[in-house]
Amino acid sequence: MSRVDPFSIDFNALRTLVQVFDSGSFSGAAERLDVNQSTVSYTVERLRKAFQDPLFVRQGAGIAATDRCEEIVSGLREMLDGYQAIATPRGFDPAEASGVVALSCNYYERLVILPDLIKALRRHAPGLAVSVYQAFGAGAAQLKRGESDFLMGPIRFNDSGLFKRRLLSDHYVCVMDRNNPLATRDLDLTSYVSAAHAIVTYGGNWKSNYLLELEKQGIQLNQVLGVPSPADLGSILKGTDLIATLPSRMAASMEQEVVVRPCPCPAPFDIDLVWTSRTHHSPMHMWVRQEIARIAQAVPDVPRPE
Incomplete structure (x- = not known):
């Protein structure tokens, strides 16, 4: 050669x-x-x-x-990201900006943060378009390959070369039909474990924190139904004896359809925003990060159900 x-x-x-x-x-x-x-x-x-x-x-x-x-x-990834940062112009006017912002996230972030982000972009930066990718377990790879500019979610990795900012915290609660016998009292761990559960499996690509904590205790729930997304759980639970365990802000969006009760395994977690050096110094991406953080800070806490 x-x-x-x-x-x-x-x-x-x-x-x-x-x-x-x-x-x-x-x-x-x-x-x-x-x-x-x-x-x-x-x-x-x-x-x-x-x-x-x-x-x-x-x-x-x-x-x-x-x-x-x-x-x-x-070795090339860091070098190319650094070069792009150097080559990025420093001036930025949201009203004059154009381009595409790519975001990896899941249902939770699309429900809690994305609507207000889109409103902010349409109001202040109408020339920016947004492309959203389903993260699940692939979000980190999407970010590193440059397919997405940001990753939002309950991040479980600390790879070098990544930047991270905590957006908000949440915990799990139980949701069920209003006529479910368990809806009138607090669940202890025994009744919670033996109940019939509808579990969000996220297509097998992600496991919720409460399930991980239960596994550490050697506990396995009585799974009667597995669904890939929480999107339709409110209507699915109606008229059944099933209960589901969801983040409190997600459950709050279903309160017209279900009863929300405390979970004996609340498993608190954080939602983080992660990005790479490729966009770290980009004025456009810096502005979008600030908007995401501002929106997250304004998200109200959900009171613990009585």
Whole structure:
């Protein structure tokens, strides 16, 4: 393999390498970069000669990155994010701004924060569009690949190179039909565990804090129903003996349909906002972060049900 001077490689080529690594295919990288696949193939071939490594090898119907490629991409992410920060203009006027803000979050954040964020953007920055991605367990990967600019949720990782800001705190409560025999009294742990539960499974990609705390105690609930989203739980519970455990602010939005009662396993948790160095110094993203934080601070606490 003839050698290409590594210092002749430009930032665009390095970005192509990261995109091939993230998408797992040349065609996927070409689509993300809006170029021909032949352009991606040519760029990767030059990179192979510069780094003296195959970078990607055939694996079944796809490709797999070599160990050397993983090492190179790991170093490139921070370098490319830093360069983008340097290249970002410092002036920012929300009223004149245009672009797309990509946000990874789940149902909770879409219910509690997103509506007021959209109102703020339409009022102060009408040229900004918002693209929302379902986070579940993929939010961190979406953020690191640059698919999203922000991740909102109950974050359970502390990776280096990430910035985090706490937005608000919450806890779990129980919701059930008004005629459920359990609706007239506080649940102790024994009656709670033996009750018939409707559990939000989030498609198997996320597990709620209260379930994790119960597991630590060796306790398993009597799951009668599993649903991938809490969106329709209010109507599902009506007329049944099922109970569900939800964050208090989510439960408060269903109070016209269900009764909200204290949970013997409240499992408090925080909702955080996370971003990378790619957007850390961007005036536009700084402004959006401030708006998200302002909105979160104004979210009222939900009184503990009597």
